[in-house]
Amino acid sequence: MAATVHSPIVTYASMLSLLAFCPPFVILLWYTMVHQDGSVIQTCSFLWENGVQGLINIWPSPTAIAWKIIFCYGAFEAALQLLLPGKRVEGPISPTGNRPVYKANGMAAYFVTLATYLGLWWFGIFNPAIVYDHLGEIFSALIFGSLVFCVLLYIKGHVAPSSSDSGSCGNLIIDFYWGMELYPRIGKNFDIKVFTNCRFGMMSWAVLAVTYCIKQYEINGKVSDSMLVNTILMLVYVTKFFWWEAGYWNTMDIAHDRAGFYICWGCLVWVPSIYTSPGMYLVNHPVQLGTQLAIYILVAGCLCIYINYDCDRQRQEFRRTNGKCSVWGKAPSKIVATYTTTAGETKTSLLLTSGWWGLARHFHYVPEISSAFFWTVPALFNNFLPYFYVIFLTILLFDRAKRDDDRCRSKYGKYWKLYCEKVKYRIIPGVY
Secondary structure, three states: OHHHHOOHHHHHHHHHHHHHHHHHHHHHHHHHHHHOOOOHHHHHHHHHHHHHHHHHHHOOOOOHHHHHHHHHHHHHHHHHHHHOOOEEEEOOOOOOOOOOEEEEOHHHHHHHHHHHHHHHHHOOOOOOHHHHHOHHHHHHHHHHHHHHHHHHHHHHHHHOOOOOOEOOOOOHHHHHHHOOEOOOEEOOOEEHHHHHHHHHHHHHHHHHHHHHHHHHHHHHOOOOHHHHHHHHHHHHHHHHHHHOHHHHOOOHHHHOOOOOHHHHHHHHHHHHHHHOHHHHHHHOOOOOOOHHHHHHHHHHHHHHHHHHHHHHHHHHHHHHOOOOOOEOOEOOOEEEEEEEOOOOOEEEEEEEOOOHHHHOOOOOHHHHHHHHHHHHHHHOOOOOHHHHHHHHHHHHHHHHHHHHHHHHHHHHOHHHHHHHHHOOOOOOOOOO
16 A cells, blocks of 8 residues: 555654644634734744644534535535546556546536636625625635545445545555545445546635635725736636546546545645635735736646646557557657566556656656645745645655656566666656
């Protein structure tokens, strides 16, 4: 299981610290952005004076309206996932030889969600500013609700696993943190990880980006160019995600990481709160960049998002055609690697060693981190907090690259060694 990538002490320390510190951090980030002018120093001095009682005092109680907003949003997204038409897509073969089947209707769900949300605002049925006004209560409800959700997932993994890609490692904390099942489903068609990761988590990113924009408009009677750049870039990124959603189902998040606290709580709570935080900060800190600087940042951000997309597209096309495609105008160079599944079957994989994937083994993380920087930089540099997401993303992706390399090394053996000799750098060409 994924937990064994790091040493046992590091694994336990990171798991227990994340379980203990992530929930209060979400509340402190919201409190600092909304009530302490984005100043970490002000929040720290408040906590220094008031201690744990201070944290308890600022922690909002989940209210009926918060639960109502979450339930309506979650039920709407679940309905779209089940009911909207979509192409049948097969995921990669799992370690036990299963091949999950999905319905690719993410792009349709994305457009229906945004059109419905904006329509409700436009026709005066629901004001998105209400979401911002109750944000602390919503995050608080998500923290506790998602914890219960993860406990239920843990129980389901023991009692009624959806496939043979499940099981316990014998340690309750590791099972809860990393998850029991790779592909948990409700019934035959409702995939829980597609719901948590894509339809709840990633969709909430777009919904909240729009919410922050509308709230700033309500406060100031206009939207600053910094908020526009931030919102456009985040929406371009999320649009790219849903356009490529079927490709995401081949990635580590879905195909290798089990459904536990790490992935599911992260997507249900951390994505809506932390990933959207630059926009949350800009609501009360409108910055006028000027047309020229705004366009420079927008173009640079769009270029990074495009390169990130093209990296994924290039590898997807390479896999789809079994290497019979052109990469940057010529035949791709590749390594044919064989491996054995847990069921003892011998399989073959192609490892791409040209194009973007010849620059570094995880080069696509460079434009991803750069994109995050470009939608954060409109906040300028008065406060450090808006940049937390960029720093967090960098740590997350560097750790993920290491975990992926370790997993591939144990899966492919000598072929992975050969691959690393050909593509020497892990993430940054010439550096790392």
